[in-house]
Every structure is written in C-alpha cells, then in structure tokens.
Amino acid sequence: MTPDEILEQLKQQFGDALAETEVKGTEVRLTTTPDRGREVCRHLRDLGFEYLNCVSGVDWLTHLEVVYDVSSLRHPNKAHVRVKVNRDNPAVQTVSDLWPAANWHERECYDLFGIRFDGHPDHRRILLPEDWVGYPLRKDYTDERMVPYTDYGMEEKVAKTEAAKGAPKETKAPAAAPPKPSTPAS
C-alpha cells in the first residue's frame, strides 16, 4: 500500500478526528485528538505498522503533544501521529498493550512532560528520581539549580566580523568544540 492509500483509508475510518494530514515521502503524517488517538494507533497497527519507533512529547506552550512514530518491517511506509493534549490535565490512553515498546517511552514522556497515560501498567518515573517534583522538559519549568547558558558573546562577535568583512564567512557558525583539546573552548 502506498502512503496515500493508507491516508485515504484512515480518513474514511476516522474522518474529522484527523487534522493536518499530509504525506511526506513514505511517511503519513496526521494529527488527532486524545479520545481517538488510541483507535488510530490500533488501526495503524492492523494496517501493518507493527514496529513502534518512538513516542515523544512536545511542549507547544499552548498545549502539549504526544507524537508517535511507527513503521513497518515489511513495507517501507512510516506513520507519524500527533495527539494534542491540553496543558492543565494532560492525559492520553496508553498504547503499551498494542506495542509493548511504548512502555518505557511513555514512562519517559510522563517523567519529563507530566502527560498521564491511562492504563499504563507501570506508571512511574524512569530517568528522574521517584521523588522529583516538576516536569523538566516543559518550557515553563524552572529550577533554582539551573544555570542560564551564556554563549560568551559569540553572537556579538559573529555580528562584528560579519560587519567588518562584508561577506558571510564559510560554514561553521558558533562552532562546536575544536578538535585540539589545548585550544580554549569557543
């Protein structure tokens, strides 16, 4: 099945629940709501997407999002499902019974974003200690131990050299660590 056919079938099945659908290369992309999200995932799994690559969270300031990336080992198509959840009480249904791989991914999503996964068999933090307060990957997370990043005035330096030379310099912008360890970090 081509990605377009897959998208067609999903649209027939779910209609309005899908939004922002597109096909990019071999990937089917769509957005859906929390109450239909699990069904969409189940339908995808039945269409042959038996391999879950990744479950991530994204913080869009106005709302949170759970992103599922699934693929198949047999056909080259991929699917990218985004589920919008609201910030104050973020909750979706778990897919860890559809794809056991989601188990740890969802735990991580809960740990770092605070999104609840109803029905998850082992709903607890994974990377942070059990008694951690807060959800660090949210954009509004503050912690008095966090140190603001200073790029040591690199942007001003770059602007100055740009103005002086006139032409944009080659390649590397604020560069990564130079290979010789003796040179101080830029």
Next chain:
Amino acid sequence: MITFARLSEQFYALTAQWGIPWIVPTLVVMGIVVGVIVAYIAVAAMFLIWWERKISAHIQVRFGPMRVGGWHGWAQSIADGIKLLLKEDIIPARADKVVFVLAPMVVFAASLATYVTIPWAPGLIVKDLNIGLLYMVAISSLTVVGIVMAGWSSNNKYATLGAMRSAAQAVSYEVPLVLSLLGPVMLAGTMSMGQLVEAQGGTWFGFLPGWFVFPQAVAFLVYFVCALAECNRLPFDIPEAESELVAGFHVEYSGMRFAIFFLAEYANMVVVAAIATTLFLGGWRGPWLPIPGLPAEVSRGLFSLVWFQVKVYFLIFVMMWLRWTLNRLRVDQLMDFAWKILLPIAFANLIITGLVVTIWK
C-alpha cells in the same frame, strides 16, 4: 640409602643416648620440617604469583611486571607481600570474629598438612605413610571447611552463597578425583607415595619411561580437570569470580588475610601438581649424571629433586595456561560436568584397570 627417615631415626637415637626425653628431638624435627616447608611454600607462592603474571601477560600480548627489582620485575611478589602486610586489618562489623580470623588459617593449614607425604627425591619425604595418598586427599578436603567458615562468618549474603557454591563444587569434584587416582594405585598396588614412585621404574615397550600416565592417560586427564576444580581455578573459579553476581566467599577479606587465602591456593596448586607428578609422571624419576666430588646417591638425589620440581611446575604452567585461555562454566554446568561426565569416565577407567590388572596377574 640416605633417607630422611633414617636420618631422623639416628637423631632420635642420639638424643636418647644423651638422656634427653623423646619429646624434645621430636619437636625439634617437627620444627625443622615445618620451617622448611613453610619457607618452601612462601618462596614457591611468591614465584608462582610472579610467574602467573608473566604468563598471563605474554598470553595477552603484553609484558607483565618489568620494573620491580630490575630483571623482569622478579621482586614484584615481594613488593606485593610487603604492601599486603601493611594494609589495615578490617573485620566486618557484625562478623563472627573468631571464625572470621580462623577461616584462612584452616584453609592454609589443610594445604600445609598435605606436604608431609610429598616425595621430593628418593628418600626425601617427611613421612612415607603407607596410606599416604588417602591421607593427602582426605586432609586437602578440609579446605572446604575453611571456605564455608569464611563465607559464613563474613555476615554477607553474597559471601555465604559463594561459600556454599564453592563447597558444592569442591565436594562434587572430589569424587571423580579420588576414583581417577585409584587407577595408578591399582597398578602399583600401594597407596604409599614413595612406593608409587618406585613402582614407576622400568619402561613401557622398551622405550617409553615406566610412568603411569601412559596406561592411565584417561585417569590423568580426569584427575587434572578435578584438580583445577579443587584449586578453584578457571574454568572452575565461580567461588572467586568478581563478575558473577555472587562474588565469592572471600569478598569481605582484605590485606594479609586475603593474602593467606591466595597463598593457600597456590600451595594447593603445588600439592595437586605434586600428586599428579607422583602418580602419573613418575615423580622424581629422570636421567641423572654423577657429580664429581659427591657420592652417587647424593647426585642422583639432587637431579631427582630438580626433575620433580620441573614436572610439578610444568603442570602448574598448564594450569595457568588454561586459566588465561578459557572462560568460566556456569554453576549448574559445572555440577553436570562433574557428576554426569567425569564420574562415569572415572568409574569406567577404574573397572577397566581392575580387569586388566587381575587378568595380567
């Protein structure tokens, strides 16, 4: 013939003539014997530790100790020994102190006691018991007691489990070990260590030396494998392994006590190699040349002493070679191997040897 037995008899007679009660010369002789043996063990263990490091290094394409003492780091063991002596003596908080302290002594004493019946050279044997072999095997199994003591008294769950495993391993491998030793005993008709060597004179088919390894090759292999297990050497070193989950009976030991366990292990290696040499490789037998200026007996004795050491250390070299080449067996595979493979082979060897000996005689 000059033998240790005769010399000590003469010494006792002399002191009796002088009216000294019998206890004194006995203690003197015992003291000398213990001193010599402990000195030998100390030097041998130091040498073996250095040698092990060298062998492991060369198998692993590196050099090993090269600096301490100049030539190839020969003084490395001495340096390590001094370091261990200077370490803090740590006894775990709720350990059973008496048992904790005694455990390494028991293990060492059991190893030490077996040196009594090792035939170093013709006539040079502390006491040629007529049940010499039985005595050696029996006393060396006392190391299991020491190991269990160590594990139990450490007040550490891992140490206790490790000690239990070690005890199970030692006891399981004792059985095929003893059975494999009975083959040469049947051929020689005696359990006395001195006489076992005497019985290996002559030749097989006119050109092979009359050692028992030729008719008893299977028994030799079985014995060697069991000996590795008795010494807790790889591939049977579950009791000592750090990377296995259950770390081992000596996990709470440090400093000199730890060193005594390892001294005992090397002493044990020498003993099992000595038993193998005596029973299978002809003991101290080997070609000798008369040294001018010394009576023939003495020069034969000296050469025999050297031959014995050569054979013993060759077997130890093979043990070390195996350690650095093979990996560990899993505990249940170890037990399987002892009971289901080695034991039937040892039995078969015993039966066949018995039949052959009966028919021959």
Next chain:
Amino acid sequence: MDTREAPIPVGTTVMMERTGETMEEMYVNMGPQHPSTHGVLRLMLKLDGEVMTDCIPYVGYLHRCHEKIAENRTYPQVVPYTDRLDYLASMSMNFGYVVAVERLMGQKVPERAEHMRVILAELQRIASHLLWLGTFGLDLGNFTIFIYCFREREMILDLFEAVSGQRLNYSFYRIGGMAFDFPDGWLDNCRAFLEWFKPRIPEYDALVTDNILFQKRLQGVGVLDAKRVVDWGLSGPMLRASGISYDLRRNDPYSIYDRFDFVVPVFDTCDVWARFLVRRQEMLESVKIIEQALDQLPAGEITAKMPKTIKPPAGQVYARTESPRGELGFYLVSDGSPKPYRYKVRSPAFCNLSALPEMMKGYLVADAVAILGSVDIVLGEIDR
C-alpha cells in the same frame, strides 16, 4: 506485569523476603556499581532459588538533561553533546544527528564527505563491537579476549585521533559535511589496519567462538522470539539475531549506503549466541564496506556551503540511522530559529533494555551477566 509491587528504594540494602507464594523468594540487587554492569545500571532480580522470576531495571543514574540542554544550543553546538550520548560510538551518534538536521533542511552533502562519513562510521562500528566482545568475554571469565580486542581497538582509536584529534568524543561530523579532511597517509594507515584486522577474527574464533565452554554459556540463553522482538521495539543485532533481516542501512538507506555491497548477517536461534554471531559477522561486513568506500573515495569538498547560522525551516523530522547498537532516531522539531524547539533522541539501547525483563525471566542467575552483556547497553544513551 500488574503483580509488580511498589519500587524498592535505592537505599535498601540486603533484602531477603519470604512472600509465602513459593518456598523462598529473594530480591538481589545488582549495581549500580558492579564489575559487570556496563555503566550505572541497577537491576533488581527477583529470584526463586537460582531461577530469576523477574528483573526490574532502574535507569537514570546518568541522566544529564541532554534534551533540555539541546533546546538552548544552536544546531551546530549540539554536535559535541551527541558524542556523549553513546560515548563508545561517538561517530555514529554524530552521524545520526547531522543526517536528521540535513533532512530537515533538505541539505545536500558533498560526495567526499559522504564517503568519509561512511568510512568513519563503519570503523566506529568495528571499534564498538570490539569493545563489546572484549567486555563480554571478560564478564564470562575470559580475560585474554579483552586484551586482544582492545589491541585492535587501539589501532582504530589511533586512526580516529589522527583524523579528529580525539580518542573518544570526536565531534567530527558537521551539518553539511565534515570538520576536516583526512591527513596525509591516513588512507594508507586505514588500509593497513584493515589488512591487519581481517585475520584477527579467526584468531578470536580460536579463542572464544570455537570454545565449547563459551558456546555452552551462551546457547539457549536469553531467548526472545521474533514476534516479541518486534513488539518490544528492539533493533540492531537484537533484531537480526531473531531471524528478522532488517538493517536500516539496507531497508531505509541513508547517506550513500545503497551504493555498497555488503551482507546483513541474520541468525535465527534468537539467543545470546546468535547475537554474538551477528556482531562478529558485522565486523567483517564493515571491513568490506570500508574497503569499497576507500576505493570509491572521490576528491572534492568536505563540506557544503552552509549559511552562517543554521536555521532549518519550521517542521519536524524523525530520522533514523543504524548505530552499532541498533536504530538511533533523532526527532527534531524546528520553529525556524537557530535552536531546536524540541530535540528527542530515540536511543537503541533504551529500547533494547526495556525488553530485558522479558529476556531474563526463567533463566538462572548465572545467566544474568551473559544476557545483559548481549544487549550491549551504554548508559550514556539510555539516560541521556
């Protein structure tokens, strides 16, 4: 899975529990410091005598807020952080990241740079597998294979040091190309290394692969059949050891992997032994790929003309590459600014480790070390 009790706090020491269900059930804690766990991993094994009935991994001891940090760095500045993910396969981590950013930007990379990328990534694969083999043998009691593997790995590290100046965390890939070109004589040294390396595998075979003790430790242990492997999202050698022929370099090619002729090793006994054989064979296949890449290496630029500040257009991408441990995925969300809006690393060891309880159940405690070793975890990428 619902029978799992509340997690046992980290401070708990020796625990012996008779739950009354079976004769004797015991919890044994392995790690986070232990000679055989490869990194700071804590495993809680639930034992019934010698048999493991459950295994609860605790991760997060090496969590360094990698994803949050990346949100505050420009795209090129993230490259050194990706090194520290899987520090034993830094080139592969760099590779995965720059492929993701380039896919987001639609950036083309010069041919020479592509070939350089493949050569270095495959050398890194060999180095990573060598380290895995050495430590795996060490866990099982074979000390010699460790030294032999590290001897070869040192040669690879010397090559990497010549090209990037670093022995471990190279930060060598750049968005749009590479940092520097090969120094003089590097290509000859690389070929000389490959010639040296090819007879090494038979040498390791003589020491471990053909050793019946080694085989007995590994065969039939840690079995995970094909269906469960797919369900649990395992990737890389774990997948190929269960009979599934899926390699991202072949099935979803990135960079120029579709130009090279190599075999994807697949074994179907699904146990630790199969994983061992897969990784061993992969080393040989990597040698083939490097040779082809060296033969085809064109002259030219090593980096494309990139703008001063890299600002990918707003959008999202999930790009996956085959690291030595499996499928390394980078999920990037860009909002048009020079810094990533969301940066997520899908690490192969994280997913492989999540299936560890499945692999451990029903086997003996003595197999725990072998099974854990066969997963080839690096805590840096699990915890990020």
